Amino acid sequence: MxxxxxxxxxxxxxxxxxxxxxxxxxxxxxxxxxxxxxxxxxxxxxxxxxxxxxxxxxxxxxxxxxxxxxxxxxxxxxxxxxxxxxxxxxxxxxxxxxxxxxxxxxxxxxxxxxxxxxxxxxxxxxxxxxxxxxxxxxxxxxxxxxxxxxxxxxxxxxxxxxxxxxxxxxxxxxxxxxxxTPKQLVPAIPEESLSLADRFEELIEKNFLQISAIDQYAALLHVSPNHLSETIKKKTGKSPKQFLQEAILLEAKLLLKQDNLSISEIAFQLNFHDAPHFSRFFRKHQQQSPLEFRKQYKSKTKP
CATH class of the missing domain: 2.60.120.280 (Regulatory protein AraC)
Structure with missing residues (x-):
């Protein structure tokens, strides 16, 4: 498929x-x-x-x-x-x-x-x-x-x-x-930093399944990896790698909510080598296995 x-x-x-x-x-x-x-x-x-x-x-x-x-x-x-x-x-x-x-x-x-x-x-x-x-x-x-x-x-x-x-x-x-929207107090951020952070988030949203190396995102944005990491951390409090992992985790949750997809198919969609690699990633960030997450979701959505 x-x-x-x-x-x-x-x-x-x-x-x-x-x-x-x-x-x-x-x-x-x-x-x-x-x-x-x-x-x-x-x-x-x-x-x-x-x-x-x-x-x-x-x-x-x-x-x-x-x-x-x-x-x-x-x-x-x-x-x-x-x-x-x-x-x-x-x-x-x-x-x-x-x-x-x-x-x-x-x-x-x-x-x-x-x-x-x-x-x-x-x-x-x-x-x-x-x-x-x-x-x-x-x-x-x-x-x-x-x-x-x-x-x-x-x-x-x-x-x-x-x-x-x-x-x-x-x-x-x-x-x-x-x-x-509730107003949140945030520190003032230079316009250059804000623009770079926004462009990085856009790239992650569009390319997280195709590009997994932070160095490649830095190259696309014409900055060094260190500058990208410092700017993103200053703007959001998170590292570029965390943004990438969160995007993958979110996609994994969406796919797990579809009963017709096996764990192996989802691992393939997310570019993991195999189902065990995907399961270890998911458990590390979600504190439960993919099957446990799917079972929990199904129990919550029963009529």
Whole structure:
């Protein structure tokens, strides 16, 4: 089995719309905003997958568990989730229900068309694929977000210029979410260090299965391995090797949650020499074997 079939990645919005029982749209659209409210009970199943676009979904009414990367979070009324390109997602309603809400899908090139990518990512760190972005809103916050989505829906089909207006509304929404996020006091970091750390995290997210040597990441970033290690440690408190190990461990957890994959297949996907090497790595970082983790996950998710 080709490696990219373990967790498939989809490039257009219709993958998401299909599993929400909604009509398809043109695959060339750079963004799509919609609201939904089912008129009849439905059981929704969204298989584990990745996508190449951003997904901000705002649930007015909902009651189910949602998996983003390896974290499982409850989705309730007035919950918003932000999924970034490359993140793995899965959810399934245990019973039939009538969820309602709003969503906007947009491609990275759309949001970064008029903004510097590094500046945006430094100001809005939850746009990185390593974050689990679940926002539980107050009634007042929920009402404000609902107004924004309604305005975007009104504007999206207004012809030339609609894209620019939608882009501004998206940034307004993102900065509102930034203020909802609990503020953390962090030491001031030089802009050069911040940019290098962000670029390193992006490289890890995209290449951890292909590149395992920190020296190679340093070469791609045109810095020495020592400079890379010092900068990453200063910015995050973790070493580059820890970032790489965490990315591999996260992918391992996602794959272990799929019953149809053997431990040997997962070891192959993650570029370990064999299953015993993978098992030793997993036990070292998770304090349990891969099979113990799978068994524990299955026991927690039983109806």
């Amino acid at each position: 080709p490696k990219d079939q373990f967790i498939p990645t989809y490039k257009d919005f219709n993958h998401s719309l299909k599993h929400l029982h909604l009509k398809p749209v043109s695959p060339d659209r750079p963004f799509y905003i919609f609201s939904w409210q089912y008129t009849e009970n439905r059981k929704i199943s969204y298989p584990l997958s990745r996508q190449d676009y951003y997904d901000i979904t705002f649930f007015l009414e909902a009651d189910f568990s949602h998996q983003m990367n390896a974290s499982v979070n409850p989705i309730r009324n007035h919950t918003l989730h932000l999924l970034t390109p490359g993140q793995a997602e899965h959810f399934e309603t245990k019973t039939v229900c009538r969820p309602s809400g709003f969503a906007i899908y947009f491609k990275p090139e759309f949001i970064f068309a008029t903004a510097q990518r590094r500046l945006v990512l430094s100001e809005l760190p939850f746009l990185k694929a390593s974050r689990n972005n679940i926002f539980y809103l107050t009634p007042e916050e929920s009402a404000n977000i609902q107004v924004l989505f309604s305005k975007m829906i009104e504007e999206q089909d207004q012809g030339p210029g609609a894209g620019d207006i939608i882009r501004h509304y998206i940034f307004i929404l993102l900065y509102k979410l930034k203020h909802i």
